[in-house]
Amino acid sequence: MYREILDALIEQHGPQRWWPAEDPFEIMVGAVLVQRTAWRNAALAIRALKEAGVLRPDRLDDLRREALAALIRPAGFFRLKARRLQSMARFVVAAGGLRALSAQPTAGLRAALLTIRGVGPETADAILGYAFERPVFVVDAYARRLSARLAHPAPGPSDADLKAGCERELVSARDLNELHALIVRHGQVYCRAMAACDGCALRPRCGYHPERVPAERQLS
DNA sequence: CACCAGGGTGGTT
DNA sequence: AACCACCATGGT
Numbered sequence: 001m002y003r004e005i006l007d008a009l010i011e012q013h014g015p016q017r018w019w020p021a022e023d024p025f026e027i028m029v030g031a032v033l034v035q036r037t038a039w040r041n042a043a044l045a046i047r048a049l050k051e052a053g054v055l056r057p058d059r060l061d062d063l064r065r066e067a068l069a070a071l072i073r074p075a076g077f078f079r080l081k082a083r084r085l086q087s088m089a090r091f092v093v094a095a096g097g098l099r100a101l102s103a104q105p106t107a108g109l110r111a112a113l114l115t116i117r118g119v120g121p122e123t124a125d126a127i128l129g130y131a132f133e134r135p136v137f138v139v140d141a142y143a144r145r146l147s148a149r150l151a152h153p154a155p156g157p158s159d160a161d162l163k164a165g166c167e168r169e170l171v172s173a174r175d176l177n178e179l180h181a182l183i184v185r186h187g188q189v190y191c192r193a194m195a196a197c198d199g200c201a202l203r204p205r206c207g208y209h210p211e212r213v214p215a216e217r218q219l220s
Numbered sequence: 221c222a223c224c225a226g227g228g229t230g231g232t233t
Numbered sequence: 234a235a236c237c238a239c240c241a242t243g244g245t
Contacts, residue, residue, distance in 0.1 A: 030226095031226090032227095034225090034226055034227090035226080035227040035228070036224095036225065036226085036227045036228085036240085036241095037225060037226080037227090037241090037242075037243095038224080038225040038226085038242090038243070038244075039225080039226065040225090040243075040244075041225080041242060041243060041244090042225095042226085044242095044243085073241090073242070074242060074243070075241090075242070076225090076240080076241040076242040076243080077227095077239095077240045077241055077242080078240090078241070078242080079240080079241090080228090080229095080239090080240050080241085081240090081241095084228085117228090117229085118227090118228065118229085119228085120227060120228050120229085121227095121228095122226080122227060122228090123227070123228080126226080138226080140226050140227085141225085141226065141227085142226065143226095180226090181226095183226095184226055187226090188226090
């Protein structure tokens with residue numbers, strides 16, 4: 001099921017090789033900055049952090065919160081995210097760095113990440129998958145929409161079931177990361193650009209925003 | 221002008 | 234457990 005979706009999406013869009021970042025901590029920062037935000041805007045904030053030379057746990061922790069907020073302004077929710085980034089930076093410092101963290105088993109590391117203010121299930125999984133290369137599937141808005149559409153007209157699986165299903169079938173971090181990246185890519189291409197699924201690799205059982213698909217093209 | 225983007229939190233019903 | 238308001242910028 002998910003393997004076939006992965007293959008179809010690779011065929012259509014090619015390998016994605018996410019996450020675009022130079023190092024694991026940049027991925028962690030990006031995962032917070034992109035929350036409910038277009039990646040373009042998160043990228044502007046990351047660039048500002050790099051230019052200021054503060055894209056490191058210790059430097060981020062030392063910055064004054066107003067100064068950090070000003071730097072990440074383009075990402076939106078900047079005061080909120082400044083606080084979240086500092087709680088994350090402090091967490092990393094307190095844990096003894098990324099090397100120490102990466103020694104933990106996945107389940108424990110996930111639980112630890114979830115104790116950070118502003119890191120929920122999705123952000124934790126993005127960090128686990130892309131920064132720590134653990135075999136987890138990131139259930140985000142795009143994955144949820146696709147899953148709901150595939151199950152239509154039945155109600156889609158819960159987030160937990162979707163995540164578990166993907167992780168059972170696609171065992172490797174590489175495949176799970178690639179599936180998530182491709183679902184996002186696919187969603188960005190077809191979500192608004194097309195009213196329905198013309199040219200879609202998953203035709204006829206795909207579509208985003210089912211409520212926007214004309215009734216005569218809805219799945220029965 | 222309205223609507224949306226790779227969520228999470230705290231409070232209310 | 235299921236809602237809700239809130240957080241805020243930049244693009245279409």
